[in-house]
Amino acid sequence: MVKQLKAIRDEVVVSMTASTKTDDQARAFGGRPVVEVAGVDKVYGNGTVALKEVNLTVGEGEFVSLLGPSGCGKSTLLRVMAGLGEASSGTVKWWEQDYQVVGQKGRKLAFVFQNATLMPWARVRKNVRLPLDLAHEHGEASEARIDQALEMVGLSKFGNAYPRELSGGMQMRASIARAMVTEPNLLLMDEPFGALDEMTRNRLNDDVLRLWKEKGWTVVFVTHSVYEAVYLSNRVVVMAARPGRVVEDVRIDAPYPRGAEFRVSTEFANYCRRVSLALEKASAQGEEDH
Amino acid sequence: MKQPLLQNERFVQIAAPLFVGVVFLCFWELAVRAAELPVYILPGPVAIAKSFVTDWAVLFHSLMMTLKVTLLAFVIAVVLGTAASLLFVQSRWIEVSLFPYAVLMQVTPIVAIAPLIIIWVKDTTWALTVCAVIIAIFPIISNTTLGLRSVDPNLMSMFRMYRTGRWQQLIRLRIPSALPYFFGGMRISTGLALIGAVVAEFVAGTGGSQAGLAYLILQAGYNLNIPRMFAALGLITVTGILLFALMVWLSDRVLRNWHESALKVEQ
Numbered sequence: 001m002v003k004q005l006k007a008i009r010d011e012v013v014v015s016m017t018a019s020t021k022t023d024d025q026a027r028a029f030g031g032r033p034v035v036e037v038a039g040v041d042k043v044y045g046n047g048t049v050a051l052k053e054v055n056l057t058v059g060e061g062e063f064v065s066l067l068g069p070s071g072c073g074k075s076t077l078l079r080v081m082a083g084l085g086e087a088s089s090g091t092v093k094w095w096e097q098d099y100q101v102v103g104q105k106g107r108k109l110a111f112v113f114q115n116a117t118l119m120p121w122a123r124v125r126k127n128v129r130l131p132l133d134l135a136h137e138h139g140e141a142s143e144a145r146i147d148q149a150l151e152m153v154g155l156s157k158f159g160n161a162y163p164r165e166l167s168g169g170m171q172m173r174a175s176i177a178r179a180m181v182t183e184p185n186l187l188l189m190d191e192p193f194g195a196l197d198e199m200t201r202n203r204l205n206d207d208v209l210r211l212w213k214e215k216g217w218t219v220v221f222v223t224h225s226v227y228e229a230v231y232l233s234n235r236v237v238v239m240a241a242r243p244g245r246v247v248e249d250v251r252i253d254a255p256y257p258r259g260a261e262f263r264v265s266t267e268f269a270n271y272c273r274r275v276s277l278a279l280e281k282a283s284a285q286g287e288e289d290h
Numbered sequence: 291m292k293q294p295l296l297q298n299e300r301f302v303q304i305a306a307p308l309f310v311g312v313v314f315l316c317f318w319e320l321a322v323r324a325a326e327l328p329v330y331i332l333p334g335p336v337a338i339a340k341s342f343v344t345d346w347a348v349l350f351h352s353l354m355m356t357l358k359v360t361l362l363a364f365v366i367a368v369v370l371g372t373a374a375s376l377l378f379v380q381s382r383w384i385e386v387s388l389f390p391y392a393v394l395m396q397v398t399p400i401v402a403i404a405p406l407i408i409i410w411v412k413d414t415t416w417a418l419t420v421c422a423v424i425i426a427i428f429p430i431i432s433n434t435t436l437g438l439r440s441v442d443p444n445l446m447s448m449f450r451m452y453r454t455g456r457w458q459q460l461i462r463l464r465i466p467s468a469l470p471y472f473f474g475g476m477r478i479s480t481g482l483a484l485i486g487a488v489v490a491e492f493v494a495g496t497g498g499s500q501a502g503l504a505y506l507i508l509q510a511g512y513n514l515n516i517p518r519m520f521a522a523l524g525l526i527t528v529t530g531i532l533l534f535a536l537m538v539w540l541s542d543r544v545l546r547n548w549h550e551s552a553l554k555v556e557q
Binding site: 079082083084103109111113114115117119120121122130131133134135162163164 | 442444445447448449450451452453454458462463466469547548549553
């Protein structure tokens with residue numbers, strides 16, 4: 001009975017999302033907005049429309065996944081949210097202000113790239129401390145933070161190793177430790193585990209969820225895996241390609257912590273089915289438009 | 291357990307070419323003796339070795355002169371070349387405006403401009419050095435510029451995200467990324483510095499106490515002292531090989547912890 005009610009409520013949420021503006025929706029989901037993307041277009045020099053009329057608001061403490069086929073502009077959107085690429089039109093706000101606010105206390109942003117993106121010439125510890133070095137933060141407090149970050153990703157013993165001596169999964173952990181060391185409030189992750197095997201990926205997913213809870217991060221996570229998106233997020237934003245746009249915003253209402261049981265539950269399967277359908281519909285639309 | 295000698299990678303790497311060399315020298319000596327060639331046409335290895343011993347004083351003195359010019363030119367080429375690359379990566383405009391002239395310098399035959407330089411620069415050592423720098427500098431400039439630009443774009447994005455200044459980007463990111471390319475440039479450049487020093491001396495043809503190996507070769511040619519000519523030539527070759535080996539060693543030492551070029555492939 002409860003399940004049925006829940007299912008009905010989810011349906012309502014989905015249909016609401018489809019019809020109402022996403023930023024209103026976000027306020028209902030999370031706390032105060034951390035990033036707000038409003039009417040953003042991104043057109044490249046060669047005329048490719050990477051993003052068209054994208055509206056998305058991520059509230060404090062949310063774990064939002066951007067899901068879509070390749071070429072739907074999800075990475076572009078993430079880069080716009082990181083301030084790495086400017087929008088052609090529309091506005092982006094961070095903590096309800098402009099980009100200048102990013103980096104101040106309580107408003108820190110970190111980015112995890114598709115590849116580990118470590119400096120091959122520097123030892124793991126040196127890599128992890130890079131953001132602190134760049135911010136000229138030295139001293140015992142920062143050393144302690146590096147230690148803590150390495151410990152949280154399970155690399156305490158590998159501080160003196162060079163990146164090439166680590167496996168792909170461990171390199172990715174080092175990359176996450178580097179993002180953590182600044183104590184970010186907003187963590188943007190661009191398909192961070194795409195290149196890893198499934199077992200490593202599952203383990204890292206659990207690590208990220210644990211840290212998200214512990215640290216109170218707001219996370220935006222780009223992926224092309226339906227399962228990963230559903231498992232991790234409390235909100236899955238489905239995007240379509242050509243031009244890149246948001247087509248659905250699905251709330252995943254399962255409680256945390258989510259473990260192995262969640263992966264095999266009917267609830268999980270139902271969410272996956274719904275997200276998959278949305279994705280298929282989005283792809284079909286893209287094909288037609290093309 | 292003791293490894294059979296022929297399966298020892300290092301041993302084979304040294305022994306195999308050495309074996310070929312010894313066979314070649316034996317064949318050379320035998321051929322010269324069989325054909326009864328006079329030493330002023332083609333001396334055998336034994337005659338050349340004798341010349342090494344008897345002429346060692348003059349050979350060594352010339353070697354030092356040539357080596358001085360080579361090393362001086364190499365150091366100047368590295369310093370100026372690196373400085374030029376650092377300048378080039380500061381702006382596309384600078385690179386676009388100046389790079390063609392670096393190429394121009396590279397493609398102009400040194401033999402053709404050496405006489406001019408020798409007229410302009412009074413001091414012989416410096417005149418030769420300038421010639422050697424002109425041909426040794428290009429690989430440094432082109433390789434280092436390429437290296438300074440070959441930065442992982444994501445790492446660069448990260449530096450930008452933390453609002454890092456140009457200087458920090460250069461020190462922490464561009465220079466380390468450029469090191470493998472830089473060392474590649476140095477390997478080529480040492481050989482070119484040596485060739486430049488020798489070629490310039492051929493053109494200059496200056497003797498006296500400043501005489502280097504090239505002048506020794508010229509002089510030996512006039513006197514039909516062919517064994518000494520070969521001995522001088524041998525010294526130039528050995529010097530070139532040693533300088534190259536030194537560069538390989540240096541690059542391996544610096545890059546061994548991280549760069550693919552310096553890693554041993556495990557079978």
